[in-house]
Amino acid sequence: MRVLRACREMGIAAVVVYSDVDRAALHVRKSDEAYPIGPAPAAESYLRIDKILDVAKRSGAEAIHPGYGFLSENAKFAQACADAGVKFIGPTPHSMNLMGSKTSARQQMEKAGVPFVPGTSRGLASPEEGEEVAERIGYPVMLKAAAGGGGKGMRLVHTRRELRSALESAQSEAQRSFGDSEVYIEKAIVNPRHIEMQVLADEHGNTVWLGERECSIQRRHQKVLEEAPSPIVDPDMRRRMGEVAVKVAQAANYTNAGTVEFLVDQQKNFYFLEMNTRLQVEHPVTELTTGLDLVHLQIRIAAGEKLPFAQSDIAIRGHAIECRIYAEDPDNNYFPSPGKITVLLQPSGPGIRRDSGMYEGWNVPMDYDPLLAKLIGYATDREQAILRLDRALYEYFVAGIKTNISLFRRILRDGDFRAGRLDTGYLDRLLAKSKAGSGSDMPSGEKEELEAIAAIAAGMFAVLDPASPGPKNGNSGGEPAIVPSRWKQNGRSEGLR
Amino acid sequence: MIYEILVGGETGGKESGKPHRLELRKSAAGWECRLDGRVVRVDAVIPRRDVLSLLVDGHSYEIKREQTATDLHMWVGSARFAVQLRDPRSLRSRQLAGGEEKGPRKILAPMPGRVVRILVAEGSEVEAGQGIVVVEAMKMQNEIKSPKKGVVKKISAIPGATVNPGDVLAIVE
Numbered sequence: 001m002r003v004l005r006a007c008r009e010m011g012i013a014a015v016v017v018y019s020d021v022d023r024a025a026l027h028v029r030k031s032d033e034a035y036p037i038g039p040a041p042a043a044e045s046y047l048r049i050d051k052i053l054d055v056a057k058r059s060g061a062e063a064i065h066p067g068y069g070f071l072s073e074n075a076k077f078a079q080a081c082a083d084a085g086v087k088f089i090g091p092t093p094h095s096m097n098l099m100g101s102k103t104s105a106r107q108q109m110e111k112a113g114v115p116f117v118p119g120t121s122r123g124l125a126s127p128e129e130g131e132e133v134a135e136r137i138g139y140p141v142m143l144k145a146a147a148g149g150g151g152k153g154m155r156l157v158h159t160r161r162e163l164r165s166a167l168e169s170a171q172s173e174a175q176r177s178f179g180d181s182e183v184y185i186e187k188a189i190v191n192p193r194h195i196e197m198q199v200l201a202d203e204h205g206n207t208v209w210l211g212e213r214e215c216s217i218q219r220r221h222q223k224v225l226e227e228a229p230s231p232i233v234d235p236d237m238r239r240r241m242g243e244v245a246v247k248v249a250q251a252a253n254y255t256n257a258g259t260v261e262f263l264v265d266q267q268k269n270f271y272f273l274e275m276n277t278r279l280q281v282e283h284p285v286t287e288l289t290t291g292l293d294l295v296h297l298q299i300r301i302a303a304g305e306k307l308p309f310a311q312s313d314i315a316i317r318g319h320a321i322e323c324r325i326y327a328e329d330p331d332n333n334y335f336p337s338p339g340k341i342t343v344l345l346q347p348s349g350p351g352i353r354r355d356s357g358m359y360e361g362w363n364v365p366m367d368y369d370p371l372l373a374k375l376i377g378y379a380t381d382r383e384q385a386i387l388r389l390d391r392a393l394y395e396y397f398v399a400g401i402k403t404n405i406s407l408f409r410r411i412l413r414d415g416d417f418r419a420g421r422l423d424t425g426y427l428d429r430l431l432a433k434s435k436a437g438s439g440s441d442m443p444s445g446e447k448e449e450l451e452a453i454a455a456i457a458a459g460m461f462a463v464l465d466p467a468s469p470g471p472k473n474g475n476s477g478g479e480p481a482i483v484p485s486r487w488k489q490n491g492r493s494e495g496l497r
Numbered sequence: 498m499i500y501e502i503l504v505g506g507e508t509g510g511k512e513s514g515k516p517h518r519l520e521l522r523k524s525a526a527g528w529e530c531r532l533d534g535r536v537v538r539v540d541a542v543i544p545r546r547d548v549l550s551l552l553v554d555g556h557s558y559e560i561k562r563e564q565t566a567t568d569l570h571m572w573v574g575s576a577r578f579a580v581q582l583r584d585p586r587s588l589r590s591r592q593l594a595g596g597e598e599k600g601p602r603k604i605l606a607p608m609p610g611r612v613v614r615i616l617v618a619e620g621s622e623v624e625a626g627q628g629i630v631v632v633e634a635m636k637m638q639n640e641i642k643s644p645k646k647g648v649v650k651k652i653s654a655i656p657g658a659t660v661n662p663g664d665v666l667a668i669v670e
Contacts, residue, residue: 338609338634339662343547343561366609366634394575399547399563409575447576454571454578455502455517456530457549457560460541462582463498463521465549465562 001027001357003065006295015059017052019045021365026357033059040367046070049080056086063087063302065295069369072278075100089302091277095252099275103146103184105252109272112251114244117263117271119186127164130185134163137187143167145174146182153177156188189271191423193264194218195230196276197245198286200297201255202307209242210290211316213259213282216422217411219334224404224427225411226282227321228289231382231420232268238316241270248275257283257298281324281374284353288320288378319385320378323393325356327370329402338366342400347392351379364401372403382420386412498522498584504571505579514579527552566662567607601670602644606660610634619652623669630654630666643669 004027007014016031021040028034035055038045045051047070056064064086066072075096081088090096099105106121118137123146124130134141134157143166145153153174155166167183175181193216201207214230215223229238245260252275259280261273283294301307328334344360356373358364364372375396377389390412396405411417414430498521505514520531527540540552547562561572571578613631617623628640629649643649647669654666 332639336634343563345548345561397561397572399561400565406575450573450576451504451515451578452517452532453551453553453558453560453573454580455504455519455532456537456539456553457551457558457562457571457573458502458504458569458580458582459498459500459519459521459530460528460539460549460551461543461560461562462500462584464541464543465546 001030002355003067003295004030006293006299010296010299012299015055015061017046017055019367021363021367024362025365026359026362035059040365042070042368049074049077052077053080053084053086056081056084061086063089063299065089065298066278068279068281073100073276087302089298090256090279091252091254091258095254096277098252099277101146102144102148102274103182105274106184108251109248112247114248114251114272115270117186117189117273120184123182123184124167127167130163130167131160133185134160137185140188140190142186142188143170143183144186145170145178145180146184147178147180148174153183189263189265191266191425192216193230193232193423194261194273195233195241195264195270196259196261196280197241198280198283198294199245199249199254199258199260200294200301200307201249201258202301203255203304204306206307206310207246207249207254208307208309208311208314209245210286210292210314212238212241213280213285214422215282216424217417217427218424219427219431223282223324225321225323225408226285227319227382227385228285229316229319231422232264237268237270244270244272248272256301257294281371282322284355284374284376285320285322285378288353288376289316289318290314291317318378318380319382320376321382321385321389322374322376323389323408324371325373325375325396325398326404327364327372327401328404330404330406331402334404334407336366336370337402338364338370339401340364341398343397344399345395345397347375347395349388349392349395351377351385351388352392353378358398372398375408386418501583501585503581505581514581565607567605601650601668602647603665604629604641604643604667604669606632606641606662606664606666608632608634608639609659609661610639611659612654612656612666613638614656615652615654616640617649617652619649621649623647623649629669632660632666641666645669 004014013032015033016027017035017037018025018028019038019040022028037048037051037055049071064081071077073096075093078088078090078096079093098108103122106116110116110121120133140156140158143155143157148154153170155170157163157166170183171181174183195212195214197212198210199207200210211228212230212233213226213228215226217225241262248260249258257279259276261276262270263273264270279294279298287294327337329337340363341358341360344358346354353376354373358372375392377385377392379385379388390409393405393409411430416426500519502517502519503514504517517533522529527538530537530539537553542550544550549560551558551560558573563570563572569580571580610632613633615630616628623643625643625646627643629643630641632639632641649667650670651668
């Protein structure tokens with residue numbers, strides 16, 4: 001949808017592809033042309049380079065924007081596009097390959113003088129080498145798969161005693177997950193922050209940085225809430241990080257939009273982590289604080305245009321915070337919650353941007369990432385952005401499926417978050433603090449009053465709303481919204497495999 | 498209209514809930530509500546399906562109703578309450594109310610998913626809250642429990658089969 005909107009704004013006709021379960025998805029409904037590319041599993045549809053290029057050929061598409069997921073960081077796809085004479089809106093396959101392997105990226109970046117977490121820049125040859133390096137850089141250390149991502153093949157090791165078996169299991173996990181058992185070692189940064197820098201490079205050698213995003217609020221290595229600027233980065237640190245990020249991009253001959261990720265320790269030292277060779281989900285916070293449209297710029301860069309501004313023209317203004325609204329059940333350990341959206345009330349008003357793929361009556365497919373929408377609050381400063389976002393979350397209501405909306409209200413009201421005391425362990429600590437629902441801290445008088453209102457409301461609904469379910473007991477048929485056949489078909493084909 | 502209403506806790510309504518008695522009478526200026534003997538005047542408007550605007554003594558509340566195959570929830574602001582509603586004069590309600598303890602109860606699938614396994618055999622005795630069927634949705638396994646103590650009369654769930662919300666998994670009598 002994000003890319004589709006930019007295309008419409010720029011007067012470009014947009015062709016989309018979809019899998020069987022996405023026929024009714026918003027991006028298909030709002031496109032100019034749409035073509036099916038196969039069944040629900042991504043491996044048979046959205047990851048099929050041949051099918052996608054076939055659609056490009058049939059429709060006469062000149063360029064492909066790969067979005068944020070699926071093939072967006074796949075160098076083979078970028079190469080296949082080039083071979084087919086279709087412009088890939090992103091970096092070259094060469095840059096993607098270089099950044100795709102963590103060890104090759106590290107070797108290249110070390111040559112360019114980019115700061116790294118102390119460790120090895122190539123895979124460990126033996127457990128003895130691992131022990132020797134760990135002694136030198138000091139425990140705790142982190143073992144990481146060279147081809148890795150998403151926490152797979154990663155092990156935290158506190159003492160020499162644990163190292164050998166941790167290395168073996170990391171290697172076998174890396175082999176199973178990525179078909180490559182190369183594992184390297186790094187000093188583990190205690191309670192790090194995850195801060196990333198947006199860069200933009202045209203195809204004429206101009207590269208700029210657009211400010212950082214604080215992405216420390218994560219769970220299971222998934223970002224949950226991002227903001228720009230970071231509460232701890234001052235103009236001097238921002239400039240230093242930006243300059244390193246530009247150096248990284250230039251060392252890789254990088255073009256188009258990219259993100260350089262850093263780990264930041266408690267002394268505000270920052271270390272290069274990796275480069276994401278695509279537009280990121282959280283790009284809106286950068287758009288709001290720079291006033292730029294990154295997708296427009298991506299398309300213009302891909303069309304061969306020069307960047308229309310220089311580094312000195314870029315100013316960071318105001319504050320933006322993004323909440324990733326997921327179809328997850330807060331009462332069930334944030335597990336995905338599929339189903340049909342029966343009621344949807346969406347927020348709007350000052351300082352609110354909502355990039356959403358959901359609508360009332362839509363079935364959230366169970367096959368893909370459960371991201372439903374991004375709600376972004378922006379304002380003059382961080383405090384006002386928090387207040388606006390909290391207000392907008394209060395207006396947001398989704399029924400039929402479970403969402404993590406209540407989690408964001410907890411985060412925004414949390415003292416540590418308000419004070420900007422964040423690191424990658426923040427969210428797990430917050431969730432451990434109180435397992436109870438959001439209302440458990442409510443004074444009992446107020447709770448009783450709301451309970452009375454709930455009781456009156458139940459009666460009023462029964463009298464006034466014709467869709468009323470009436471007396472509640474599993475026996476009375478008719479009232480549950482029976483999920484339409486798409487679920488069923490998908491379920492059936494799943495069952496048959 | 499007279500209703501018996503059980504209002505449960507906010508988190509999933511596992512608690513049995515507090516019983517309330519609600520009488521609603523239409524008056525010239527809205528509705529007269531008698532909640533557990535206390536009289537309140539309310540003005541009620543349904544601006545759209547599943548949304549209710551209530552004015553109580555000048556206080557404004559927007560209440561959202563969420564219905565799933567197995568539950569009914571009222572959202573007052575961002576607080577969620579599990580609610581069960583009964584009309585004591587309705588014959589069906591009386592039967593159903595009786596059915597809480599006697600009579601057969603159907604166990605329904607609360608979400609779309611796949612039946613992973615059956616935990617009890619037909620004809621076996623089960624306690625209230627005992628797991629009957631395991632349903633998997635999005636790689637997460639959920640134990641679907643018996644709503645009452647009784648005998649498993651029928652198991653209609655088949656391991657490996659997909660189910661939709663509201664599908665009958667088993668019957669306990």
